[in-house]
Amino acid sequence: MVVVAAFAGGFAVGGWVIGLDRIVTARFEGPRFRVPSRVFSAPAILYPGLDWRLVGLRGTLKRLGYREAKGSRELPPGQYVWGAGRVRVHLRAFEHPSRPEPARDVVLRVRGDLIEEIRALPSGRELGAVLLEPEQLGAYYGVDHEQRELVTLEDVPRHLVDAVLAVEDQRFESHSGIDFKRIGGAALANLRAGSIRQGGSTLTQQLVKNFFLTPERTLWRKSQEAVMALIVELRYAKPAILQAYFNEIYLGQRGAAAVHGVGEAARLYFGKGVHDLSVAESALIAAIIQSPNGISPYRDPERALARRNLVIDLMRAQRRIGDAAHARAQAEPLRVAPVTPDPGNARYFLDLVRRRLPEVYDQELLSSEGLHIYSTLDRRLQRLAAASLREGLAGLEERFPQLRTDDPARSLQGCLIAMRPQTGELLAMVGGRDYGVSQFDRCTQARRQVGSVFKPFVYIAALEPAGDAPTITLADFLDDSPLEVDTPSGPWRPQNYDGEFHGSVPVREALERSLNVATARLAQEVGVARVAGVARRLGVESYLPLVPSLALGSADVSPLEIARAYATLASGGIRPETQVIEDLVDVDGQTLERRRLRFERVLDPATSFLATSLLAGVADHGTAARVRSTGLRGPIAAKTGTTDEERDLWFVGFTPELVAVVWIGFDDPRSMGIPSSVGALPIWRRFVEQVTGGDVRGQFLTPPGVERVEIDPATGALALDGCPERRVEYFLAGTLPSAVCPSERVADEGEGRSRATRRDFFDWLRKRL
Amino acid sequence: MTRRRRLLVTALGLALTLGCAVRGPGGALRTSPLRISEMADEGDVTRRASTRLVLSGLVSDAQGSSSLALSQYERAIQIDPPNAFAYLALARHYADRSDPERTLEYLAQAELLLESQGVSFPRVEPHLSGLRGSALHTAGRPDEAELLLDHARALAPSVWGDGRLSPEELR
Numbered sequence: 001m002v003v004v005a006a007f008a009g010g011f012a013v014g015g016w017v018i019g020l021d022r023i024v025t026a027r028f029e030g031p032r033f034r035v036p037s038r039v040f041s042a043p044a045i046l047y048p049g050l051d052w053r054l055v056g057l058r059g060t061l062k063r064l065g066y067r068e069a070k071g072s073r074e075l076p077p078g079q080y081v082w083g084a085g086r087v088r089v090h091l092r093a094f095e096h097p098s099r100p101e102p103a104r105d106v107v108l109r110v111r112g113d114l115i116e117e118i119r120a121l122p123s124g125r126e127l128g129a130v131l132l133e134p135e136q137l138g139a140y141y142g143v144d145h146e147q148r149e150l151v152t153l154e155d156v157p158r159h160l161v162d163a164v165l166a167v168e169d170q171r172f173e174s175h176s177g178i179d180f181k182r183i184g185g186a187a188l189a190n191l192r193a194g195s196i197r198q199g200g201s202t203l204t205q206q207l208v209k210n211f212f213l214t215p216e217r218t219l220w221r222k223s224q225e226a227v228m229a230l231i232v233e234l235r236y237a238k239p240a241i242l243q244a245y246f247n248e249i250y251l252g253q254r255g256a257a258a259v260h261g262v263g264e265a266a267r268l269y270f271g272k273g274v275h276d277l278s279v280a281e282s283a284l285i286a287a288i289i290q291s292p293n294g295i296s297p298y299r300d301p302e303r304a305l306a307r308r309n310l311v312i313d314l315m316r317a318q319r320r321i322g323d324a325a326h327a328r329a330q331a332e333p334l335r336v337a338p339v340t341p342d343p344g345n346a347r348y349f350l351d352l353v354r355r356r357l358p359e360v361y362d363q364e365l366l367s368s369e370g371l372h373i374y375s376t377l378d379r380r381l382q383r384l385a386a387a388s389l390r391e392g393l394a395g396l397e398e399r400f401p402q403l404r405t406d407d408p409a410r411s412l413q414g415c416l417i418a419m420r421p422q423t424g425e426l427l428a429m430v431g432g433r434d435y436g437v438s439q440f441d442r443c444t445q446a447r448r449q450v451g452s453v454f455k456p457f458v459y460i461a462a463l464e465p466a467g468d469a470p471t472i473t474l475a476d477f478l479d480d481s482p483l484e485v486d487t488p489s490g491p492w493r494p495q496n497y498d499g500e501f502h503g504s505v506p507v508r509e510a511l512e513r514s515l516n517v518a519t520a521r522l523a524q525e526v527g528v529a530r531v532a533g534v535a536r537r538l539g540v541e542s543y544l545p546l547v548p549s550l551a552l553g554s555a556d557v558s559p560l561e562i563a564r565a566y567a568t569l570a571s572g573g574i575r576p577e578t579q580v581i582e583d584l585v586d587v588d589g590q591t592l593e594r595r596r597l598r599f600e601r602v603l604d605p606a607t608s609f610l611a612t613s614l615l616a617g618v619a620d621h622g623t624a625a626r627v628r629s630t631g632l633r634g635p636i637a638a639k640t641g642t643t644d645e646e647r648d649l650w651f652v653g654f655t656p657e658l659v660a661v662v663w664i665g666f667d668d669p670r671s672m673g674i675p676s677s678v679g680a681l682p683i684w685r686r687f688v689e690q691v692t693g694g695d696v697r698g699q700f701l702t703p704p705g706v707e708r709v710e711i712d713p714a715t716g717a718l719a720l721d722g723c724p725e726r727r728v729e730y731f732l733a734g735t736l737p738s739a740v741c742p743s744e745r746v747a748d749e750g751e752g753r754s755r756a757t758r759r760d761f762f763d764w765l766r767k768r769l
Numbered sequence: 770m771t772r773r774r775r776l777l778v779t780a781l782g783l784a785l786t787l788g789c790a791v792r793g794p795g796g797a798l799r800t801s802p803l804r805i806s807e808m809a810d811e812g813d814v815t816r817r818a819s820t821r822l823v824l825s826g827l828v829s830d831a832q833g834s835s836s837l838a839l840s841q842y843e844r845a846i847q848i849d850p851p852n853a854f855a856y857l858a859l860a861r862h863y864a865d866r867s868d869p870e871r872t873l874e875y876l877a878q879a880e881l882l883l884e885s886q887g888v889s890f891p892r893v894e895p896h897l898s899g900l901r902g903s904a905l906h907t908a909g910r911p912d913e914a915e916l917l918l919d920h921a922r923a924l925a926p927s928v929w930g931d932g933r934l935s936p937e938e939l940r
Contacts, residue, residue, distance in 0.1 A: 045848050047821075049814020099840035114814075128821030131844065422850040422878065572881045582843075599874045605881055657850045697815065698851060701885035 035370030040134035041379040047129040053113040054693045065271010065337045077103045094133040137346040142367035149263030153243045159279045162320035163286035169203040177204045177229035204229040207245045252292040271337035280332035283311040305334040345386030348431030348441045370587040376425035384690045385416045385428035392683035414664040415442035421567035424576025447556035453641035453650045454553030457535040461526045475716030477504045480518035485548045494520040512622025523551030537602040539564035563661045570654040573603030606705035634696025640676040651680035656698035712741035802925040803892040819849030830936040853882035869904035895925035
């Protein structure tokens with residue numbers, strides 16, 4: 001009976017052990033870790049002539065985890081010295097399969113706010129430009145919210161191994177999974193304390209507990225842990241166990257994400273790769289294993305420092321470091337990387353990146369495969385965009401009580417997009433006020449009535465030659481008198497914002513004042529279908545109803561579409577494809593996807609220039625003139641848009657190098673009682689002012705095929721000598737006005753162009769040449 | 770501008786044009802085709818930094834470091850989006866890799882920017898014509914391609930004689 005019972009018991013235990021063995025091998029030999037994929041910004045570039053203050057060089061270095069050193073001759077990678085007229089930075093290497101950047105020690109000579117020159121040290125060779133490594137914007141987590149950077153044992157410096165072993169498992173190299181001596185010591189200590197104060201777990205047991213078991217402290221769980229630890233030690237070599245441990249161990253929190261592994265911990269606490277850790281830094285990581293949140297250097301620096309020093313002492317006591325290294329490490333102050341705010345303001349962009357990836361990169365893959373996604377986002381512009389929108393909306397609520405709500409889920413919302421027009425790269429995107437409250441992205445997922453920002457498409461349709469001539473030139477006049485158009489739903493009678501009609505108005509004035517009636521009449525003349533066709537060509541993809549009110553922006557369109565359409569104008573009629581990803585690299589360093597810039601010429605550069613010139617007038621003298629009110633200088637083309645009952649406020653503006661769109665409104669559309677120039681424009685202006693420092697670079701260049709002449713603003717006729725008023729105007733080649741000013745010469749000599757007038761014309765032409 | 774000064778400027782312009790251009794046997798105006806290094810000191814600091822990156826990219830391309838070259842061209846655009854030479858170098862890069870679609874896309878962007886920036890067109894024309902011809906040849910449109918390549922050869926036989934624009938020739 002006893003034999004049978006023993007046999008049965010042995011059989012049961014054997015089965016249990018075999019079961020545990022299967023669990024262990026399945027985990028160790030399958031994919032061990034889920035590694036969230038990370039998204040990075042575009043790298044910042046430093047070059048001579050750059051305004052280091054404007055680009056926030058010091059802040060960028062700090063965010064990247066660079067540490068300020070004091071005049072050290074030997075400057076390790078990741079440190080900088082900020083001196084008078086001179087900044088020395090030892091740039092870290094940037095690992096990328098196809099475009100790696102070496103670590104290099106450089107010195108930037110600065111005068112005032114400008115970088116004068118960049119030289120490599122010690123050679124002194126002048127460098128044209130240097131790149132800072134991209135900043136991490138965020139990661140795609142699984143349900144466990146674990147963040148980790150996988151490391152191999154070769155990546156881990158010996159002193160980190162020593163530090164961890166010294167404090168967590170000094171006999172790791174000799175025990176077989178369970179350290180009975182340590183268990184005995186811990187039991188004695190706990191007995192003395194009268195409660196469980198000290199654990200006797202080896203690294204292998206800790207690994208097993210984290211991998212397979214719950215943290216409960218029961219005898220059953222402890223026996224499972226012990227057996228599994230023995231199985232792990234029997235089956236796998238010590239280095240493999242150590243490597244698994246270094247990747248699995250929990251080491252703190254980054255916002256909502258749990259930081260696992262020494263690779264990620266090195267990034268979190270020191271902003272650097274694990275291979276760059278010093279002895280003292282390694283000791284700190286080892287120190288916090290016991291209680292990552294309790295001994296956090298952020299939460300309790302004194303406690304963290306005391307335990308770090310204990311680890312350093314243990315390392316010397318166990319002869320893992322010598323006296324000199326011990327003294328150096330003890331003397332090192334506790335320095336950790338600044339806590340970078342949770343990149344919530346880039347989360348809308350992260351969502352967009354995920355949606356733009358090919359379908360094969362699903363949520364499961366992104367949260368487990370550790371891909372590196374290099375994006376187009378400019379971290380500086382993104383920060384400025386987020387701050388401009390956040391502060392702009394808060395300011396509006398303060399000024400206008402009707403915009404306030406108590407419910408954050410129903411509060412005033414907004415979106416800001418910035419795009420590089422020549423390439424379509426998204427540089428910044430803030431899809432809402434607070435991602436934590438609402439993940440709905442108003443830049444790309446919302447379709448809102450577009451209002452007057454649609455009007456330029458009407459003018460482009462009219463300026464573009466159809467057949468042999470365009471419908472209008474910029475010297476023409478439009479009729480802003482009452483209009484009635486029959487539609488299936490009854491007569492449509494557009495009104496102007498001021499409720500008045502303005503008679504015959506110059507084309508420029510009609511757009512600068514955003515006159516609805518004149519624009520609606522023009523759309524009737526060119527045809528709504530042609531207007532819609534222009535919008536489509538420029539990049540609007542949403543449904544555009546072919547109704548008369550389309551001319552005034554009755555269609556619902558996303559801000560991203562508007563950004564792209566205006567980018568087409570800014571780049572001279574070449575439509576870029578929207579880009580958010582530069583490339584995508586897998587955990588083994590293979591490039592899986594590489595962006596492809598795509599362009600298509602959709603508008604003649606001359607017509608595009610005329611439209612840009614009109615919009616520059618809107619910014620200089622029209623409804624967008626407030627854009628200049630704080631001194632913003634340089635070429636700007638812009639358009640305001642305020643929809644019916646002020647439910648949507650838009651502002652779109654571009655410079656030769658940047659397009660930015662601001663939309664504000666309520667998710668549940670309701671009147672805001674203010675126009676775009678009061679609501680959306682100041683947010684745009686604040687953003688662009690901060691991006692450019694108040695001076696917009698470049699100019700809107702006149703392409704071939706455009707003639708620049710002076711006209712009489714009162715009549716649109718060519719201005720000759722003697723014409724009392726004149727202003728510069730642009731025309732497509734071959735479309736100059738036939739009438740001249742002073743007009744009495746024409747009147748004197750009858751209809752058409754007289755000989756005298758022709759002579760005047762050629763005189764004028766000679767002067768112009 | 771005074772009449773005398775205007776005359777002087779015109780004469781200088783003519784001299785430069787004649788210095789760079791002679792009529793070839795086919796009647797086409799032979800030019801000394803533009804090298805981007807000539808533009809290294811043109812423009813503001815940003816343009817100069819960007820052009821230097823383009824030149825570094827051409828060196829990388831010549832050394833066979835294609836990815837690095839691409840990255841350098843793209844960084845040149847990052848800091849100075851309207852720098853036509855970055856697009857021209859990209860067009861050349863893709864022409865070398867027999868990718869006609871990208872070559873033509875970058876060429877269109879380069880051409881527009883060059884036109885609006887008033888870069889001396891005759892000196893860039895052989896490159897624009899030759900690269901377009903090269904792309905069309907790869908795209909299977911030999912008749913159009915030959916016309917354009919012939920034009921490039923006639924304008925700049927020393928560069929386009931072999932039907933290809935090397936990184937060094939553009940640099």
